[in-house]
Amino acid sequence: MAKKWYVIHAYSGYENRVKLSLEERIKQSNLEDMFAEVVVPTEQVVDMVKGKRRTSQRKFFPGYVLVNMEMTEETWHLVKGTPKVTGFVGGGDRVAATRSITDAEANNLLDRIAEGEMRPQPKVLFELGENVRVLEGPFANFTGTVNEINPEKGKVQVLVSIFGRPTPIEIEFGQLEKIS
Secondary structure (H helix, E strand, O other): OOOOEEEEEEOOOHHHHHHHHHHHHHOOOOHHHHHEEOOEEEEEEEEEEOEEEEEOOOOOOOEEEEEEEEEOOOHHHHHOOOEEEEEEOOOOOOHHHOOOOOOOHHHHHHHHHHHHHHHHHEEOOOOOOOOEEEEOOOOOOOOOEEEEEEEOOOEEEEEEEEEEEEEEEEEEEEEEEEEE
């Protein structure tokens, strides 16, 4: 039987603990050959804390863990019996009813995880016309409105008032803050 990707539902905030517990239970049961991978879907996020850039991890599916495994009675009970696991997504209360996700869905999620590690996402997203304040650089403490957003580069074009005229400046996401 081939290994397939399954999504398990865990208590929110306990995803990493579930991953570690599940990996430990797999080793204790000598079922390493039945399991390929246990993954918590996360991506890196860049935010500003006290004027300094900080990179942290953010779960983009809180409460869910991906498992690549062969589905048998033994593996199903091992996963289902892991502390803080409520069950399989798309599955019933027995092995035959448990559904895997498609390879395309799994690859999409794994690509998103890999992309998130290579290119951190900004924690704060901006909208057109939104009022912002520049935190650092030559335009520090200037306020303006968002005119254009370029998420691929991680930059925003902001219209600031210089000598009474709106002047566009291009600035990184992390150098701005929203004004309420």
